[in-house]
Amino acid sequence: MPADLAVIGLGPYGLPLAQAAVAAGIPTIGFAAGPEASSLSPSELRRMHAGGFRPGTDPAQLGRVRTAVLCVPTPRGADGGLDLGQLEAAARSLAERLRPHTTVILESPVLPGTTEDVLRPLLEKGSGLRAGRDFHLAYSPSRIDPGHRDRTPAGTPKVIGGLTPACTESAAAFYGRLTDKVVRARGLREAETVQLLETNFRNVNIALVNEMAVLCHELGVDLWDVIRCAETKPFGFQAFRPGPGVGGYGVAQDLTGHASRGLRMVELAQQVNSRMPRYVIQRAATLLNEHGKSARGARVLLLGVTYKPDVADLQCTPAQEIAVRLMELGASVSYHDPHVASWNVLDRPVPRADSLYDAAADADLTILLQQHRTYDLQGLSVKAQLLLDTRGATPTGAAHRL
Numbered sequence: 227m228p229a230d231l232a233v234i235g236l237g238p239y240g241l242p243l244a245q246a247a248v249a250a251g252i253p254t255i256g257f258a259a260g261p262e263a264s265s266l267s268p269s270e271l272r273r274m275h276a277g278g279f280r281p282g283t284d285p286a287q288l289g290r291v292r293t294a295v296l297c298v299p300t301p302r303g304a305d306g307g308l309d310l311g312q313l314e315a316a317a318r319s320l321a322e323r324l325r326p327h328t329t330v331i332l333e334s335p336v337l338p339g340t341t342e343d344v345l346r347p348l349l350e351k352g353s354g355l356r357a358g359r360d361f362h363l364a365y366s367p368s369r370i371d372p373g374h375r376d377r378t379p380a381g382t383p384k385v386i387g388g389l390t391p392a393c394t395e396s397a398a399a400f401y402g403r404l405t406d407k408v409v410r411a412r413g414l415r416e417a418e419t420v421q422l423l424e425t426n427f428r429n430v431n432i433a434l435v436n437e438m439a440v441l442c443h444e445l446g447v448d449l450w451d452v453i454r455c456a457e458t459k460p461f462g463f464q465a466f467r468p469g470p471g472v473g474g475y476g477v478a479q480d481l482t483g484h485a486s487r488g489l490r491m492v493e494l495a496q497q498v499n500s501r502m503p504r505y506v507i508q509r510a511a512t513l514l515n516e517h518g519k520s521a522r523g524a525r526v527l528l529l530g531v532t533y534k535p536d537v538a539d540l541q542c543t544p545a546q547e548i549a550v551r552l553m554e555l556g557a558s559v560s561y562h563d564p565h566v567a568s569w570n571v572l573d574r575p576v577p578r579a580d581s582l583y584d585a586a587a588d589a590d591l592t593i594l595l596q597q598h599r600t601y602d603l604q605g606l607s608v609k610a611q612l613l614l615d616t617r618g619a620t621p622t623g624a625a626h627r628l
Contacts, residue, residue: 529601532565
């Protein structure tokens with residue numbers, strides 16, 4: 227049976243989209259854009275295949291679908307901007323097979339103007355077709371929230387912005403099969419800027435609460451109690467919580483070099499968040515010293531090394547820098563994570579603890595970096611010699627909180 231949908235890029239954005247499409251009964255093929263970490267569990271992948279999902283191997287299949295969605299990674303490049311290399315390669319591959327009346331949608335995180343100024347020329351040049359006349363072109367920011375099973379695509383409103391009103395409606399018709407609510411933006415750039423605002427909102431607010439964590443520690447104030455009380459306000463406040471750093475795929479963008487002026491608040495937020503792994507190391511070294519131990523030679527156990535709870539993804543995880551800095555101080559580092567079978571730092575394997583309680587009891591310091599659902603934090607706080615909780619997840623008084 228021919229497929230209705232091709233998802234190009236089977237990483238954290240593409241696989242959940244393909245999963246939702248298969249669940250909605252849409253015949254779907256998927257094309258990997260490179261070595262991408264799966265954001266779904268093996269059982270979820272098996273159910274997708276049982277439902278008819280087909281990983282694509284023949285690019286000619288791209289010419290037989292009604293809708294193609296580009297979900298390739300756009301990581302931060304060496305210059306600090308987004309690397310569009312995989313997007314450009316995927317666009318060229320699609321353009322060679324693009325047929326009239328196809329709807330092409332971009333979901334990858336990009337800066338405003340990318341769909342029209344980068345993607346459109348590549349598609350038109352490679353296909354000989356014109357966007358808005360011969361095929362539909364639209365942008366829709368991805369709103370995937372890995373690890374939260376209750377936040378499904380069906381219950382998450384989808385923003386759509388097309389090159390023309392007809393493009394918007396064509397994309398809306400597709401997403402209307404997956405979600406209960408479609409929100410039409412005025413155009414491509416407005417939809418792209420929605421993604422920019424949503425990502426930067428998260429990063430700026432995390433930076434604020436991270437600074438509050440440092441300040442409250444210096445003042446001897448319990449930040450977690452402050453947040454608990456503040457979030458009872460029914461208006462004008464949304465609770466964010468501090469942590470050891472910001473990871474994942476939602477790269478903050480300050481638009482420097484892209485617009486006449488950058489977003490100075492976003493630039494500052496990036497600086498604040500990037501300092502958090504160093505702050506965790508500072509707190510860890512201080513705790514060890516207060517208990518008569520040095521970081522050099524200390525046995526340090528890291529709990530939860532993924533960038534997000536209850537997922538297996540290590541993309542930009544702050545645990546990487548924390549492990550490196552501990553090793554530089556001469557600490558002996560091990561880790562425990564139910565979602566990560568093996569982990570390399572500085573091209574060397576980090577020892578994995580099999581028994582959580584035994585490892586915590588043996589370590590001079592245990593650092594909780596990620597609050598996975600399977601962790602019994604009450605029991606852990608009893609077993610650990612010394613526990614630094616960077617997530618405020620342990621019972622009050624049971625650990626040293628960030």
